[in-house]
Amino acid sequence: MNKKNFLAIDIGASSGRTILGTLNNGVLEIKELTRFANSLIELNGHFYWNLLSLYEAILEGLKKTVRDGIEISSIGIDTWGVDFIAIDKSQEILGMPYSYRDPHTTDAPENFFKLIPRRNVYESTGIQIMNFNTLYQFYTLNQNQSTVLKEADKVMFMPDALSFMLTKKVVMEYTIASTAQILNPYTKQPDAELLSHVGLDKNKFGQLVMPGTVIGNLSDSVCRQAGINFVPVVAVGGHDTASAVVSVPALDENFAYLSSGTWSLMGIEVKEPIINSETYGLNFTNEGGVDGTIRFLKNICGMWLLEQCRKEWGTELSYPYLIGQAMECKPFEYLINPDAAVFSNPVSMTQAISQYCIDANQEAPQSVGEYVRCIFDSLALRYKQVLESLQSLAPFVINRLYIIGGGSQNKLLNQFTANATGIPVIAGHTEATAIGNIMMQAKALNIVGSLSEIRQIICDSVSPVTYQPENTGIWNEAYNKFNKICNNKYNHEERSLSRESIRNS
Template sequence: MSLLRLQQGQPQIQVMHRFPNGPIATQDGLRWDIGRIFDGVKDGLRLCADAAPEGIASVGVDGWAVDYVRLDENGEALADPFCHRDERTQGAEKKVHEIISPSRLYSLTGIQLLGLNTLYQLYADKLAGGRPGTFWLNLPEYVTYRLGGRRVAEYTNATHTQLVGLGGQEWCEEIFESLGLDISAAPKIVPSGSIVGSIGGDLSKLPALRGTKLIVPACHDTASAIAAIPASGEDWAFISSGTWSLVGTVLKSPCVGDQAREMNFTNLGGAGRSICFLKNVNGMWLLRQCMDEWEERGSAISLSALLQECEALPAPDYLIDVDDPPLTRPGGTLGKINAQLQRAGRRTFSAERRNIPVIANLIFHGMAERYAEVLRSIATITAKRLKRLFIVGGGGKNFLLNRLTAERTGLEVLLGSTESTTLGNFAIQMATLQGSWNETTGVAASAVARWAEEIAEPVFEEARNRETV
């Protein structure tokens, strides 16, 4: 959690609080401890209130997409929410496509077919006998609601559910009706930058949080990160690099032609009603899974040490498919990589310490090549002549992957802040507080861009000075 203050007109950002978070394997599936997450948010807000006794104008919550909390009749969480990596959606995806064809789904929503999307999770709930009509909220909006806000679905986050009509701000009735899902259980969609209430409960007793507005930024963290990129023109693309790598470009309207559908690109909502035309690529989560396995086997290694060892290795003579479906699910990742190598008739690797950098090198080269493939497809589909590639998010700290990406794409790579989501979140809040908001488009894209440049450009400049790729 971060705090933005303007000191003599200059933006200053301070990270106030972090807490670990991850899905928990339970007898009822892979779930998030939502109570612990909310307690962590409240702890962070108390620290912000102590640091800013002059008062905090607004709070905005963003996070990962697709997962949601079911509410009871009193507005309380029925249970800890499922994690999108839980295996329950595998059967649901097939059954959904028996009712609505993949091509029809794409024409209705423009969203890539991913079994983790909210659409398939809601249908999995139905197959499991879930109570119909139970209200639900995506996670960032749930936290906002618990802080005192209204029950809403912010536009950018709503589009990732695969339940919003193409290019609009309404739920797609055809999908809900065809699948027998209750549309009345879905929250009202509101534009990015909407003020949805004020801090309530015990936090409102803190002087700094009295009357503090609750603003939904781009609640999908990727959309907030993209909003922070201080770029203009049509010659740039982005990689929001984290657990997932989201590779794409920004468009003014959805792109849903045959090529986009066949290549399974998505048209996610962006700040100011822009379109983030992108594709999910398995990200740093893949390496994290391997590092956890190595640690369990007594061979723990830091990322910095691993990168140094990998840098001394030559390029592998074979590239793994980092988007191989088994590699997107938790557990046994080293074995899954070896299984892929074995199917291709390639050498497999034991768990010995000497093989750790070799496996990591396979992952990094595989990721860079996948980035290049996706970017070539984007250039073909959109007819854009891409020259610049902005890398934002925590994965931007991986200097080796950045270099490999530059080599394989041939683009000028510009490194942004590892906290780009925070910067975009702030830019949207500032634009709203300055009056650049309306009920149709939400916060104005031009105003967000101005604030993003003011807040983010020094950070991008600092990144360029640290390292040139």
Template sequence: MEKYYLAVDIGASSGRHILGSLKDGKLNLEEIYRFPNGMKDVDGSVCWDVEALFCEIKEGLKRCKEAGKIPSYMGIDTWAVDYVLLDGKDQVLGKTYGYRDSRTTGMDEKVYEIISREELYGRTGIQKQIFNTIYQLMAVKQKEPELFDKAESLLFIPDYFHFLLTGVKKTEYTNATTSQLVSPRTKDWDYELIDRLEYSRKIFGKISKPGTYVGNFREEIRREVGFDCQVILPATHDTGSAVAAIPTTKDNALYISSGTWSLMGTELMAADCTLESMKRNLTNEGGYDYRFRYLKNIMGLWMIQSVRREFKEEYSYDYICRQASEQTIPSIVDCNDNCFLAPKSMIEEVKDYCQKSGQQVPENEWETAAVIYNSLGRCYAETIGQIEQMTGQKYDRIYVVGGGSNAEYLNRITAKYTGRAVYAGPGEATAIGNLLVQMLYNQEFVNLKMARACVKDSFEIRKYEKT
């Protein structure tokens, strides 16, 4: 009888239930259910609707039952840094803020009044992003201190969904590291840092590794969806799962996890928390088996997604890529500038940036898209140079995984600007990595290298030559 594993992979714009199974040494995928997602305005705040998302999770489980393909194991991954605070009755306190909410503005300076940016990086190795959990919690302390008084626990979004399914609270390692509150040396919360910031120590639960058993479905969930299942922690940070699925057995591979964000980096066995690493704004996020994802957060396809929403007609991403490829505008923007994080109009923001920097201003949406794609390629090239300088390694190829690996024009642009061959695919890397960790738990693979070899053999990987 075929054994099924289920990855529930929830991104910033959509979620999907992907069933995985092994047959003749190859991984087979089947999408069972897909649903929309997005941040919503709640009384002037940018928030997630976690109640609606959990309903979608259960609906996807019911679809598995209807299809007669009941998973034995499952796990959920999402974006990082966002969380819920729970009271003593496990009820959500306050709003479930999204990372694009503006309440963190100025909270970095509040943190730096207590600990310098240099010491903070030395303790955590995490890239400064204004939406990191450390700054979100400072916003709670400054603006909603009553929530801390009532809070008994903090769970990141996927941990919260696992809790709703099983009744068991587990805090998963890869997501926890993005909070900028975890020590890369102890692989645990930096409680001294937490105390200095005057955050409530009790809300930070024990951290568990990917591949940890959480529990079986609660009786109420079993009745509702029609079956029982073992819930296993994947790398709950979607990038952690995507990196687990890089299709190579070589160590020190260079990758881009390409989607709403572009996460570009390599893997280290020990974090680099040096001042030079901090100056280059590189980060040391936790990975599977206590590897470190040494990478840079780049704005990524969020910019193209935002431009697409402004079009008068709905165009496919393939069509946008083709139109952008025919433009000759030379302008370049800094993809990591905060002005592109959540603008009212991405098109106008790109135009404004070009005008202020004395460059040619795009005259239409296709030139705007071309500026964004070329800017991403330039940013990738600069980031490779920084990573090579910091690691002492030379990289002749880039593995591009995730939804952005299907953007052929961007892959060609990446090869052009970086001077490296690009190996693109698989597109569903996040779900695949989620499934691999479940399979590693069930001893389908001896180790991660063997699991990655399976990915290499199971999926088409497209090569783009350097130019």
């Protein structure tokens, strides 16, 4: 295998990176080239993404490869899910994209279900009901008579939008489109009935392409600005979790994965969607994966809780310091349901946690360490809760859990998760998403073949760390307390928007 360089552009819900991947004789090496913020912009009561800032950051990553004398074979982009842009017939972008955290869709699902029953929507798409799903964003904009949809010639999800800005090509990559709750999971095409109720039809979207498809080459404008030669842009697993799952270093199917970042996404890989009364009741989702797989998963709030607390305390408090403070605190004193609606986007996360604890007949955390311990204990127990549901639905025995993404570095939470779930937890690479992105580029260029071949290369290239369960009896007792708190009358309804991963994203 000849040495090849690939550029992965991996953008999560709070930051982005450009990662260089070098594949040489069956071994992958990666290197971060640039890192940039992806911050929400609040304007007149709405929250937007700064699309042009992301474009500039991508250009800077391309320029970095030129400055470093690196010749890249291709580029791939992955992002968080559900959000989108629209362009008119002149291919002009119609405004900045709303963020999924914008409150304009708060009541949208229940209003939409007056048109099509909730269960019918789930059975038509297999997607977890979350109020920020693209379907309900479309519905809200249509109800508000938004000019964005009225004037739209094409609608593109975020990785496709950024690829469009690089190539002028309009596509709809399968994995990112599958997060929107508009695709039929069997035909993999937009559902005409659902779209008709939001004022759209399938012609408003680009050609559906599968991960590992070359979209087109960089445009003349991009090449001139970056000082780079024409390079193909590849549709990878455009949803960051789809790319992250590619990088699970497993050689059989008996595993679950937890893509851990701002959001936590726990699931398994299956060949066909799992859509039935039980999955509907548990609000599990069936999202598109690579190589013909379905990502059957549950979206769980992740490090968002701690990230928001840290903003209040000051970002100068490092994660090692916060973890050290947590380790000094008594366990299980304060427990919350991480997916309660009050934690979606509160003005103050610490106040939201305190009030939740008080409403659940607990004391409120006082110190930084107690808040962190509350978050970590609660997340680990929530992971156990979801894993139990997942095992009841899986067509195989789950004997280990792979943690991938930024959360794989959190040794304390990894150990807590092993303790809570009672199975080995294996921490993969922190740049799991970028690795999956890179390997799908290699697949598009026919350098590698199947998903199993990709994972063999990953196994040969990374050194996972395994955490064995400890003190499971104590954690089982805490789990009983956690379940009572989640089920008591003070528990706020689990948010319909509880997703990942919107991951690792």
